Amino acid sequence: MVYGEGSERVRALDRISLEIGHNEFFTLLGPSGCGKTTLLRLIAGFEQPTEGSIRLYGQPLEGLPPYRRPVNTVFQSYALFPHLSVAQNIAFGLEMLGKPRAEIAQVVREMLGLVKLVGYENRRPAQLSGGQQQRVALARALANRPKVLLLDESLSALDLKLRKEMQLELKRLHAETGITFVFVTHDQEEALTMSDRIAVMQEGRIAQVGTPTEIYDAPNSRYVADFIGETNFLKARARGGVLLLPDGSSLPTPVHTPDGEVTLAIRPERARLSADGSGISARVKDVVYKGTDTIYLLELPGQEPFQVRSQNRLGALQLVRPGDPVGLELPPEAVRVLKE
Amino acid sequence: MINPRNPLWRFPGLFWVMVLFFAFLYVPIFVLVALSFNANQVATIWTGFSWDWYKGVLDNPNILRAAQNSLIVATAATLLSTLVAVAAAVGMTGRRFRGQNLFNGLVGLPLLVPEIVTAVASLLFFLAIGLQLGLLTVILAHTVFCIPFAYLPIRARLEGLDPRLAEAATDLYASPWHTFRRVTLPLLVPGIVSGAMLAFITSMDDFVITFFVAGAGATTLPVYIFGMIRTGITPEVNAISTLLLGVSVLLVALSFVVGQRGQAR
Known part of the structure; x- marks a missing residue:
């Protein structure tokens, strides 16, 4: 046309x-x-x-x-x-x-x-x-x-x-x-x-x-992931079935991924803050209370800002405050590997 | 109406300039209307109120014939020019083509050409093609200069229409003709009425062109009035002029109201 x-x-x-x-x-x-x-x-x-x-x-x-x-x-x-x-x-x-x-x-x-x-x-x-x-x-x-x-x-x-x-x-x-x-x-x-x-x-x-x-x-590109709903993007490198993050932590690949630079897409509601500080280390930048949910804005070294959305099932328990170091847990099924 | 915050109002004496301006525009007309009710034989000296001159006008067969000619010419010229104007407006709107601005300008040009030029040109043209001067030539000449007056309101209305309406009609199985007949034309009516009324009064009031192309027996009201004036200003002239003014004001007001109603919808 x-x-x-x-x-x-x-x-x-x-x-x-x-x-x-x-x-x-x-x-x-x-x-x-x-x-x-x-x-x-x-x-x-x-x-x-x-x-x-x-x-x-x-x-x-x-x-x-x-x-x-x-x-x-x-x-x-x-x-x-x-x-x-x-x-x-x-x-x-x-x-x-x-x-x-x-x-x-x-x-x-x-x-x-x-x-x-x-x-x-x-x-x-x-x-x-x-x-x-x-x-x-x-x-x-x-x-x-x-x-x-x-x-x-x-x-x-x-x-x-x-x-x-x-x-x-x-x-x-x-x-x-x-x-x-x-x-x-x-x-x-x-x-x-x-x-x-x-x-x-x-x-x-x-x-x-x-x-x-x-x-x-299962968005097939960063564009789709970004346009539909909210998405976090992480830079990573795939090598031998493992995803390496710049800060040294690693994740298993959910599907077979050829070696090379990749972008990971993670929905905010599928990421979790770990109770014991395990996982990827991050720092809390802000906590936004939204009634049904609370949004945690995290800073990860060498990455774009990262959001975690957690449902307030137990009422407003503000366990973490801006400035606190926390651990970020990404279940393998929550991680989508994008080609770009 | 007067906004004190408008900086113009800070100028001293503005009020009196305004009064003078409106007086300049309208006092002569008020004087004419007032004198048409004057009982005195001499048109310019007031002695008392009277309907005599209006009776005189209505009893004068020459005036009535002139009025009838004016109506015939205005009606025919309005019908013809509005028809052309609708066609032109529909052709011009909703699409782009090479030379469109030129065509648009040509439709409106009669508004700018000095009337005397159009008058002489029309006369020469009719003589050249051997057309007998009479009502027909007046109608043809009037149609020409009425077209832009009818065209402008129709075009404006058409451009204000949502193009989606015509699309919706075609989407609902209406052929181009049915789309025009059932959707575009009905929505265009306020513009058409407004344009037709403007064309009508323009034709009713025209003197210069009519004076040139009207043969014997095709005298219209303005031409007849001119003839009367040459033998002196009688109160009768004031009376006919007032009647003509009344018709014009009425039609312009009506055209305005219809236009407004169309806008509101």
């Missing part, structure tokens, strides 16, 4: 190869400008690929304008028609498809029930709250029973509480309709909560595809 002319050409998407399964909740995740929305717009037909192809259940989509694709979009700004009522908005696609009036009325009723907006059919979009507009946008797209529903940052405009509600709502709609959802977001937590599978995107390429567990527990 190449944009622009001459020296201004920009390759927005590069070597993307994806297969999305029937009835899957598939998420494209990445920071702004990574190409996730462009990919969605290619599927919807608002953009044409300069090379490559997109198939829908075997049928190539090239050259088909958006209005001939059995795919519907929920826009980030909802893009509800301000001059039409809620019911007319929902009916729009079916009318364009030339469905009989009785059927349209029936589907509109069903959709209003599905998104819990019965009684709102004659309102204008401007008279609805953000969450209600979101539901109308969903109903308008789902009414046509598309083969694929595309959701472009659809929850980003909502406040946190409403967003959590709509996340559950979307999962319910996905289960009830059996339609394939392709969801675009920059919010990693949202992606983990909702998706069957996630594609993490980076500068127009796909960095990793996998289930939320795979992406979170």
Whole structure:
């Protein structure tokens, strides 16, 4: 996918190869400008690929304008028609498809029930709250029973509480309709909560595809590990099945690792402070109490700052203070070796 | 309305400059309106209130014919110019093409070309192609200079529309024509109404171009008023002018209100 002319050409998407399964909740995740929305717009037909192809259940989509694709979009700004009522908005696609009036009325009723907006059919979009507009946008797209529903940052405009509600709502709609959802977001937590599978995107390429567990527990690169959740990175050297840290301590390798420089990724909640000071020696820089958890910020010689997150199961026991020397324990299964 | 923190207000005498400015603009018009109700035969000496001149205007068949011509011309020119303006605005918005700025400038150019030049050019053109001067030539000439007045509000409205709305329509199986008919056009209505009203009053008020291209029998109200003035300023002239002013103010106000309502949505 190449944009622009001459020296201004920009390759927005590069070597993307994806297969999305029937009835899957598939998420494209990445920071702004990574190409996730462009990919969605290619599927919807608002953009044409300069090379490559997109198939829908075997049928190539090239050259088909958006209005001939059995795919519907929920826009980030909802893009509800301000001059039409809620019911007319929902009916729009079916009318364009030339469905009989009785059927349209029936589907509109069903959709209003599905998104819990019965009684709102004659309102204008401007008279609805953000969450209600979101539901109308969903109903308008789902009414046509598309083969694929595309959701472009659809929850980003909502406040946190409403967003959590709509996340559950979307999962319910996905289960009830059996339609394939392709969801675009920059919010990693949202992606983990909702998706069957996630594609993490980076500068127009796909960095990793996998289930939320795979992406979170087994990131394949520093980029993915850093983007999804919080991660500590340690520099180490692999030699003969052992990982040597600069301070002289060593760890067993969790998987076979060829000798050389490596980066270790460790999730903050999977590292532990040892009770007896054994393990890698570190110094406490700060202790942050967060209610459910306490975060210990550690300094390790020759390493980046390191975080340990520990659940406050026994209440707020502040056993260590800033400045204390502590031992850091890294269970072998908590350590992920990255190639870079 | 007057913000004391605006540094301009520190200048002494600003208030009186403002009063003078508005007086300069509006006193002549108020005098004209007031004198249209003057009972005296001599237009400039006030003696008492009277509706006589308005009755005179309504009884004068020549004035009525001129008013009718003005309405026919304004209505036809408004319809034609608005149609062209909508097409031009839709063509210009939402895409980029080579020479777009040039085209945009050309659509608005009639606003800048001296009217007398347009008038002479139109006259020469009609004569050259052998078109008989009459209502038709007036309508054609008016359509030309009304286009930019209709175009500007429509273009502004169109540029204010969320491009996602048209995309949403195509996404919902609407062909380009249906997208225009069902989504773009209805949302454009405030701009179209506003543009059409501006075109209408511009046509109603035009004198210079009409004076050149109107043949016998195609006299419009402004041209007729000019003819009356040449034989002396009668109170009747004041009365017609006041009526014309009323129509203009009403339409401009209406156009403004419709534009505002469109903004609010």
